[in-house]
Amino acid sequence: MASPPPIDFDKIRENSDGSLGSMIKSGFTEVISNNPYFAAGGGLMVLGTGLALARQGIVKSSGFIYRQLLVDLEIPSKDKSYLWFLEWMSQYKHRTSRHLSVETNFVQHDNGSVSTRFSLVPGPGKHLIKYKGAYMLVNRERSGKLLDMTSGTPFETVTLTTLYSDRKLFSDLLGEAKQLALKAREGKTVLYTSWGPEWRPFGQPRKKRMIGSVILDKSIAEGIISDVKDFLDSGEWYHKRGIPYRRGYLLYGPPGSGKTSFIQALAGELDYNICILNLSESNLTDDRLNHLMNHIPERSILLLEDIDAAFNKRAQTEDKGYTSGVTFSGLLNALDGVASAEECITFMTTNHPEKLDPALMRPGRVDYKVLVDNATEYQVRQMFLRFYENENELCEVFMNKYRHLQLTKVSTAQLQGLFVYNKSNPQSAIDMIETLQNPNTVF
Numbered sequence: 355m356a357s358p359p360p361i362d363f364d365k366i367r368e369n370s371d372g373s374l375g376s377m378i379k380s381g382f383t384e385v386i387s388n389n390p391y392f393a394a395g396g397g398l399m400v401l402g403t404g405l406a407l408a409r410q411g412i413v414k415s416s417g418f419i420y421r422q423l424l425v426d427l428e429i430p431s432k433d434k435s436y437l438w439f440l441e442w443m444s445q446y447k448h449r450t451s452r453h454l455s456v457e458t459n460f461v462q463h464d465n466g467s468v469s470t471r472f473s474l475v476p477g478p479g480k481h482l483i484k485y486k487g488a489y490m491l492v493n494r495e496r497s498g499k500l501l502d503m504t505s506g507t508p509f510e511t512v513t514l515t516t517l518y519s520d521r522k523l524f525s526d527l528l529g530e531a532k533q534l535a536l537k538a539r540e541g542k543t544v545l546y547t548s549w550g551p552e553w554r555p556f557g558q559p560r561k562k563r564m565i566g567s568v569i570l571d572k573s574i575a576e577g578i579i580s581d582v583k584d585f586l587d588s589g590e591w592y593h594k595r596g597i598p599y600r601r602g603y604l605l606y607g608p609p610g611s612g613k614t615s616f617i618q619a620l621a622g623e624l625d626y627n628i629c630i631l632n633l634s635e636s637n638l639t640d641d642r643l644n645h646l647m648n649h650i651p652e653r654s655i656l657l658l659e660d661i662d663a664a665f666n667k668r669a670q671t672e673d674k675g676y677t678s679g680v681t682f683s684g685l686l687n688a689l690d691g692v693a694s695a696e697e698c699i700t701f702m703t704t705n706h707p708e709k710l711d712p713a714l715m716r717p718g719r720v721d722y723k724v725l726v727d728n729a730t731e732y733q734v735r736q737m738f739l740r741f742y743e744n745e746n747e748l749c750e751v752f753m754n755k756y757r758h759l760q761l762t763k764v765s766t767a768q769l770q771g772l773f774v775y776n777k778s779n780p781q782s783a784i785d786m787i788e789t790l791q792n793p794n795t796v797f
Contacts, residue, residue, distance in 0.1 A: 431510040442531035488520040562622030606707040607726040610767030633664035640684030741773040742780040
């Protein structure tokens with residue numbers, strides 16, 4: 355490697371008549387111009403500076419162009435439209451998706467058979483769709499660090515990107531997704547369960563159960579339906595008198611008497627959905643209970659099943675329930691406290707009403723209670739004729755044999771099991787009537 359050229363001091367002395375500053379400047383210039391190391395470093399510095407400035411300019415200009423030409427729409431997983439969009443996306447034809455996720459749903463039909471339906475929804479990653487002539491980039495992102503502490507699932511977002519001039523299509527797309535979701539639930543009852551601090555649909559919407567399919571004793575069903583409809587029509591009456599607009603119902607009786615089935619049929623009659631809340635959930639607290647009851651989806655009945663299983667007598671549940679973080683006072687406040695929900699219909703069921711604390715039974719918490727007992731002769735007759743239409747003579751034969759056996763503790767669930775097993779043969783149902791003497795008979 356060549357060494358740098360020596361400094362010519364004689365030449366400097368020849369120019370000694372000049373100023374010292376001129377001498378230094380002249381010498382420095384000569385060193386820089388004649389030294390290849392300084393020349394190469396200066397060139398690299400200039401080149402690097404130029405590239406950095408160019409990169410910065412490109413970034414700023416691309417950001418400016420992005421802001422001027424493109425627009426984003428972010429849909430978080432906590433928003434209702436998130437599931438609507440994924441369902442819409444799974445059925446949308448004009449899309450390019452190389453990474454899909456499968457959602458498996460089991461559908462039970464009226465005849466008891468079960469079928470499986472697979473829905474392919476866009477998985478995490480980028481997808482391209484064409485909607486009403488406009489291209490949109492769909493980016494589904496799943497957080498690897500941020501988790502919902504109540505449910506343990508990662509947060510997700512879907513981001514839609516399109517031209518700024520096509521931003522109005524976002525509203526059209528979301529509206530179409532909503533209509534698709536509502537159409538899928540039209541004529542059906544949606545069951546909701548608590549998922550962390552929110553309500554989410556449980557499974558596929560159920561076909562509405564006809565009110566006549568659940569046969570209770572005389573006037574019981576009619577009385578409940580009349581009271582609920584009167585409550586729904588009396589909102590102004592409640593508000594004018596300063597009475598909290600909510601109503602609680604308690605259906606009590608032995609297992610298999612049709613309590614839950616009637617509530618499902620009532621929801622179908624009213625065109626309501628059902629929110630099922632299990633008070634024995636291990637992660638349910640007073641605050642979360644109050645939050646859930648104040649955020650029930652519109653046109654929904656709140657169902658608290660087997661309420662005696664979560665709470666026994668006050669001496670045992672004054673601080674907390676058996677397996678739940680909900681306190682007894684927390685439940686009472688959620689039902690009838692300062693922060694309790696308005697415009698709420700609550701149904702509670704129990705097999706053991708004697709275990710319920712009297713404080714839970716007072717008006718304002720339970721306004722209407724009724725015994726749904728084992729099958730009476732009226733119910734037995736009506737159920738037989740419902741399964742075997744126009745078989746009046748055989749119905750009398752069945753009833754005579756029923757009385758002869760002195761069957762007084764037969765549930766409607768047992769009767770239904772017998773009739774379903776002999777769905778096309780009423781004579782066989784008569785021959786097998788003795789099986790009703792054993793409540794544990796499995797057909």
